[in-house]
Amino acid sequence: MTELKMNRRSFLKSAGALAAVSCLPVSMVELAFADQKKNFTFAYISDSHIQYITGGGFVRNWDRGLIRAVAETNLLQPKPDFVVFGGDLAQLGMKEELDHGAEMLAKLNYKTYCVMGEHDYYLDLGEYWSKLYGPHYYSWDHKGVHFITLNSIITYDEWTHERWPTAEQPMLEMAGLDNPNGSPFMVGEEQRKWLAKDLEKVKKDTPVVLFSHSPIQKIYKGWNFWTEDAEDVHALLKPFDDVTVVYGHVHQIQYNQIGNISLHAVMATAWPWPYPQSYAQAESHLPKLTVPMNRADPFFERDATGWQFINMASGRVAMSYNLYNNTNRTVAFDPKTGTPRDSAYQNSENRIPPQTHY
């Protein structure tokens, strides 16, 4: 009975969410492109952590998260121009997991771009992932915006290639977020050189949007909410007027403004993570700008998970978080403050108790 009631409620809730999404963005952002055809949207799904169970089968909870994101994204109106999957499709980089995840993603009715996550990478250094999705880093242009995807979860060569007795070991070590044997993420010199070259041909007033798995900023090293060479990447992006970074990995709402760069995190479809400030032994640098997501209610397994819908009409990101068991959030670049802002909760007097994490 409760089950039935719940399903009905969740259905109505998601129907409502879709309605809100479809009538939200264009009216609330300043249009940067005189050419209306250039105003477009895309969807962002991330961190599905499809997990193979030894002996057969997959963790049902994580499967449900991705299935739902794909189904709802397909219902979007207006249709997004493409979808980005933000990394951590698999839990332990296994073929079974990547195949099962790819099968679910294949149901998307749109072109899909993929970002590499550490859970996809460390078993075979991205080899099987590449068979499914191609190069680890690349760029493309779409309706006046330059898009870039980086593999930001590589680390020191010694850690990757020399430290561990078996090929499985680095995957198991990196998969534990709080594992002290892990190693900081980085973009690395090879990709930074490639990026510098890629950006040479881009005009300085072209909006640039960069997708990475790890935050291209330093929040908490202990959980790899971190990219070791973040400042070097920022330096390459500095000459451009409008730069946005969208990242996964953190399984929570985060946003920040560093110089000319707006940074936005996306939710996971699998499970939410605590904010680093709720680990009593840690020093956290959660951006002051961020109004946290609501604390998750574990009795609703989809609470504090979800997917995103992004409007690019301003040349900057207007991010709508579609939260399965919670009030949706919108965080959009505000030209008045020059930072991303939450449409409802940015002022401290508008905050609600579930946004306090401890």
Next chain:
Amino acid sequence: MSKKIAGAALMAIVLAMIVGRFTVKADEFTKEDLERWQNEYMSVVEKGRALWVSPELGTNGVACAQCHPNAANTHPETYPKFQQQLGRVIALRDMINWCILNPLEGPTLALDSAEMIALEAYILFERRGVELAPGKH
């Protein structure tokens, strides 16, 4: 002082001298004792940490650490508290069992089992220094 009482007192002193040779004094402990007790405690914390990252605690390979890195978001200092979803005041170990049963799809632990105590020891170790806040949501 009566002879009787003086005799009894003398007797007590003699007894204490004899017994004292063979028993530990309850109110005195050494640096070595402290060290040993701390090590005993830490060995249980380590067992708790091992269970925390173990795919074997449940049946679906999911571990507590996947959602609670460093046991964050377990708020041991707030228990016992009113768990609104259950409609009653529960202990930390009840919520530990709830998470074993649900996200881990596993069998619950006996409330006084060595594993339960180890999980609590680990959770509280990661939360050391935080003020008690029983009842807080």
